[in-house]
Amino acid sequence: MQSENNQEKSGKKYWRSLEEMAESPELLARMKNEFPSGAAEFEVTPGVDRRSFLGIIGASAAFAGLTSTAGCIRKPSEKILPYNKRPEELVEGKPQFYASAGRFGGSVFGLLVTSYEGRPTKIDGNPSHPMSLGATNTFAQAAILDVYDPDRSQSVLKNGKSVEATRTTLKSLKAALAAASAELKANGTSGQGVALLMEAAPSPTLIGLVRDFQVAFPKATLAIHDPAMRWQETAALDSMGFKNAQLFYRLEEADVLAMFDADPLGIEGDVVRNSKMFAAKRRSVDESKTMSRLYVVESAFTNTGVVADHRLSLRSSAMGEALLALASELSSQGLALPAEIVARSKQISSPNEKWLKALATDLLLNKGKSLVMVGQSQRAWIHSIAFAINSALGNLGQSVVVRSSNLPAAVSLAELTTEMNRGSIQALVILDANPVYTSAADLEFSEALKKVKTSIHLGYHADETAVACSMHFPRSHSLESWGDLVSTDGTASIVQPVIEPLFASLSDVEFLAGLLGVSKNSYELVQAQWKKSTPSDFDSSWRRWLHDGVVKGTIGETLTAKADFSKLAQQLAGLGASPTPTASQMELRLTLDRSVFDGRYTNNAWLQEIPDSVTKLTWDNAALLSPKTAKEKGIKTGDFVEIKVKQDKERSLKIAAYVVPGIAENTVVVSLGYGRSFNGRVSNGTGFNGYSLLSREDMFSFGAEVQRTTGKYELATTQEHGVSDYQYDTMVGREAITTRGVTREVTLATLKADPTLENTFKKFNLLDPKMHRTLLWTKPNETRGNQWGMAIDLNSCTGCNACTVACQAENNISVVGKKQVLKSREMHWIRIDRYFTGNVDNPDSIQATFQPMACAHCETAPCEQVCPVAATVHGVEGTNDIAYNRCIGTRYCANNCPYKVRRFNYFNFSKENDEANPLYAMQKNPRVTVRFRGVIEKCSYCVQRINAARVEAKIRGEEILREGSVVTACQQVCPTDAITFGNLADDVDSRVKQLKALPRNYAVLSELALEPRTTFLAKVRNTNPELEPSTQL
């Protein structure tokens, strides 16, 4: 029902149309304001130091033009304030970097935050942190925008309503917190009837305070609700005798990997570290002609599934059986597995016997160097079997390690809800979780919450839970307050703030301490925690930790006890075969979303506009169906379907369908996190709420009815615009790979047989290499000065999108909104092209491949030749430059660009962004021009970074910029180091030069004689000769 309005809302509310903006009272009010409008956005609280105040003022100049808002105002009047006394170490215009840490999508990352005059603008990975190793994922990249989210909670709410006429001040916030503390304590000191619900935040200070809370309220219930919480894995480990433990994976140790519904390179666990380690194992192909082999069994394409060498499409509910069948194969091939498993596995016959047999053989050949991984949504017993297989294969301690977790023992949300329903909870404290939205439908949490007298919530947004609780407190962003975090391998980091809270708000630790009656700020609380474990010379250690971003030594220990499988027998005994779904009784698979995770990022415009890795959908989720299933049910992309599931009662969801290859048959896949009722200017009207179908048991369920209903919905994708027939599209994808040579892949066997790849690639040479070619324009001299070039390794790329967001953050790229994406006007400078190959009707034959594509900086660039005003010209260092001020916007260059990477500002997108989200302007990188309406823009090889490095080199008296002195934003963030940028004219062999000399190196569309500076390294699939490759390439 909500969905029909979605289209209009999501387009209009946030996007464009001066008409609408003109009607908005907010804007009218701002227009009347004689001062730069940004300045009026902030009430400068007493806590704000001059530095951030000036930052705010400086940023507000960017939207000062609003005061006389019109289409074509080019030079708005601006008011700026100079520093009266300049802070030490500060050089205006020069960024400062601070080490910090953050937890995004289930992994803790060490961060390096870029800050200009007290204004953080970009987040990058801390190279010395083991979980980021210099890179991050999309969520971490986009987190900087969350700081400036105009919809973040700014006031204390009581029963969902603001208690004050004005925005909450720090003083009133503290008073309200004291009142809440008193209310909590009114329940008595025993803690009977008190519950604390938190996310699985591995913060020592917070956990210390939770323990204090448990001391103050001894009988209090502690519950954890977190999409990244590994309940099943922990339960499995628990049943095998490892108390409070979790697994830590070391993909660098694995030569053969088997994934069962697991996505370690996508959104599960420490994705950046996993990706780095996995990619290293793939890149070895160039030196040693060896690489790891990845087998994936999954119900829908994940990033891991796309890069797999062999992929089996299987519904999620059958993963256990598949794993048992594998165990059976392994034991029949001589692997000693626990008797409990062998006994049960003998009863299993799998239709994919051949596939599993080949996998089993491969695993046995690589004992101690393999890894079997099970997805976090799979049941505990399946994890136990995987653990048993890993132990038997000798992978334990190698590719997989059991580590103790620092999280306190807690109950799940389901158990807490049961207690709440029983009426035994009178006071509930919710720490930064949003259970009203993110809980299973059959829990009916919001009903249970009504039975709780006092509910106190701390959250970043005034979200669904905030308005349902009796009290809500605004939470600070993790870049605004002190904290600490421990990653899965035990590395601790101090979370260092880089800006004062923009609005009066509390951090997790301040809030919890405040509830306990401790009036300390987060700095004092974190220091107090760390002083406990660092008795001597705390101050210098502290300074070192802040500087490095990593605390020396690890927290927690590696557990090496012998696993006990006795309990597994009972679990396996009661197990029946999972039912096979049919067209009328389908399997429903709910997943975390690659763009908005569990829904917490729905109000982040960058993440909303990021095209999903596989579907390329933006701004919405959809019910994903395989082409075959869709055809049988008469469903086409964009049709509304109704999904009905039977839980305690029948629940249904009306949702738009999207047909995409690679989904298991008779399975419908819906990602969670969209369709929120939270009133955010970005999130409004986006997608459909998958939680309304979620059961407390599993992320997948059997017996779902999927029926086409009336109506159509427009889904905005960045590929296949206007192409709805996948048969056709897949054909075209195959053509791109097989005949056009746009994206090239070879098997390892081919590479070994033809090491120079000359014969293999010969078919792609449309031009006879012996033919004399005369170039119309002279090629630039490649040996003089610095000559920039890039190599992108398709063998490493996992299509994670981090480069796209990093580029957006670095280069001030506008978000355009769903309506404009529907018109193919997205602005991303680097995009990830995804091509499918295989037979659409056979999901097992479908393969996909990723290809990041940005301006290739052609030496004989077709864009430069056609620009009538010479706005796009060749730089002396081989870059293809645009003078935005010279561009008149004929778009001829974009038409003539064979890679279609040039983006046109059809409207004044950057201004509209700032109008729609007034705080966004503060994120802008001051070193990059904000583009105006009517000009073309595209990848500049981060020319601002090149220029900054040149200045540094000049100071040192050097002309040539050496390896590593310029790192582009996409290169920096890439979790697989797929992107390498460097100086081709460096007399020392730079890495990019080495890569370009590899036989795998090729230029896309080389026959056009464009001599692009960005070249690609062909993908290599390490196929198992025993398994026929699904597509002959």
Added chain:
Amino acid sequence: METSVTLANLEEHVDKRAPLVLGRETFSSVTDIVARPMEMATPKTWWICFLIALSGLGVLGAAIAYLFWEGVGVWGLNNRVGWAWDITNFVFWVGIGHAGTLISAILFLFRQKWRTSINRAAEAMTIFAVICALIFPGIHVGRVWVAYWLFPIPNQMAMWPNFRSPLLWDVFAVSTYFTVSTLFWFVGLIPDIATFRDRSKGIRKFVYGLFALGWRGSHRHWLNYERAYLILAALSTPLVLSVHTIVSFDFATSQLPGWHATIFPPYFVAGAIFSGFAMVINLMIICRWVFKLEHLVTMRHFENMAKIILLTGSMVGYAYAMEFFIAWYSGNPYERYIFISRATGPYAWAYWTMVTCNVIIPQLFWVRKIRTNLWALFIIAVFVNIGMWFERFVIIVTSLHRTFLPSSWAYFKPTFVDIATFIGSFGLFFTLFLLFIRFLPIVAISEVKTVMPEADPHGHGHDTKGGAHS
């Protein structure tokens, strides 16, 4: 009776050339016939037509104003299809603007005397069509307020345009064509304007007098006039070929499959003549009927034009076929794909509309009955214009929407602003044309008189051998 008169000059006789002016018209009656629409009281129908055209012009103004205010995004363009209706309309109008100069210059040099009764209107059509065409490259740019950077104007930035860009060549080609066409038209008008100076009174007389440049019809005037006319005709002739050649360079010199083709210059010129003559037929049929010009604009004129349409239509059809052949023969997969996609892809409907209108329908002109039937002529000419608009649409949009990388394929849908701008450009065209028929002679009086028997000193059947009076 009428039919017999009109058909009378369709046949050439061995002993005598067919007359170009029918009826028993004299010099003075020719002047009267042409002067009638200018000297009659403004008819109601003219006002109605003019108001409709003016509304169209208003629509154009509003659409452009909205475009300037909001940005190019009000059109349906996207990052893959950077040009669509804007440049389609530009090429369409430039193409129409070809027939006029072709008729007046090339046919003049080739002594095709039948041109005299249609050249004036055709030239006017040319100029108005070029005005319509010039609007589009001007407004399609993202930042119109700096569109003047396209011109090589000395400036403080010491910045010249990029002379390698075909868009810049366009600027020169089209502006030169416009200037020369306008001059040519004006020079041809001088004797006729003088006629009207002498026939009118008051302010009208003054204005006509101003533009008549003191024409008295003296022998020396005629001598200079004819020399000037001949020179301008010689100057315009290469322009007829060069304008559309250079317009085609916009596409031919780029490297997109579907654009990058050496066949484009002749193919574009043929197409332009094709569409230009179709437009002339449309306009002349109406003018002839409204202003009773049957004796001056005869069926023979229409038949000749129909033959040209048949010829150029077949040339265009040959070019379409040759594009496919070359795509196949080149062995270039991109080239092959784009042509298969044109004929079978999402825009197949546009491609087949084009083929039907441009290649199949004009073949009906092989039949003389159809060539000499005004209704058939009119309808087929309309089809030709539709077809030629689609030809440009097909070349521009289908090539852009399926380029090298399959990831960047998109579909273009026009918005109402696209449509309004196109309709509005017709408003502009007809506003100008209606003003033209009210205030200027639509037939070149002085030239028509030269092809009448009376102009021949050896006329009246006295001496068919062409000898002097004896």
